[in-house]
Amino acid sequence: MAEPELTAEEGGKKKSKLVLIIIAVVVLAGGGAGAYFFLFASDDPSGAAVQTSSGGSSAPVSESGDKALYVAMPRPFQFNAPGITRERLVQIEVQLMVRGPDNEELAKRHIPMIEGTLLRVFSSANADDLVTESGKTELRDKSTSQVRQVMNDLEKNPVIEEVLFTGFVIQ
Structure with a gap:
């Protein structure tokens, strides 16, 4: 009976680690996109x-x-x-x-x-x-x-x- 409980906990840990990795990737991608637009975007759309x-x-x-x-x-x-x-x-x-x-x-x-x-x-x-x-x-x-x-x-x-x-x- 103790063995099924251990496998359930290990599966839950793997899912929480996967969720944390996905969140980290999304945050880094958003930060990179924000930095790109901040550094390379023009303030004057007319170009004059x-x-x-x-x-x-x-x-x-x-x-x-x-x-x-x-x-x-x-x-x-x-x-x-x-x-x-x-x-x-x-x-x-x-x-x-x-x-x-x-x-x-x-x-x-x-x-x-x-x-x-x-x-x-x-x-x-x-x-x-x-x-x-x-x-x-x-x-x-x-x-x-x-x-x-x-x-x-x-x-x-x-x-x-x-x-x-x-x-x-x-x-």
Whole structure:
């Protein structure tokens, strides 16, 4: 009589293990699908690239839905920034975000002009402002608007969507 009870318990354990395995597979598959849609889904269904400048107006950078490309500046910018208490040495690494290969080529062609513009903007910075997050954001926004203005004057197209700081060291 004891033997039939043991086989019934073993059969129940096998079924509960099978149910747990099935649940684990379903959860993992759902998590993988969610991660795929989160990472690869587009937020803009129309595909139009629109840049909102610091002034709040929308200016299309590219008519097509081109993917973002990044143009690295050849060397980091190093400059002295005056401050109230003391002068500080600042090093900023910059990349330019553009849309499409045409804008990428235009940005590469005008790197000396872009470097000059960024140096002019950076040299007007105050070390006391650059220590704060809002000061860095303000410098980045001012850099973006100045570079876009220069590129618009040269190419009749803003070309650059955003100036990105990929490295920022202040001593």
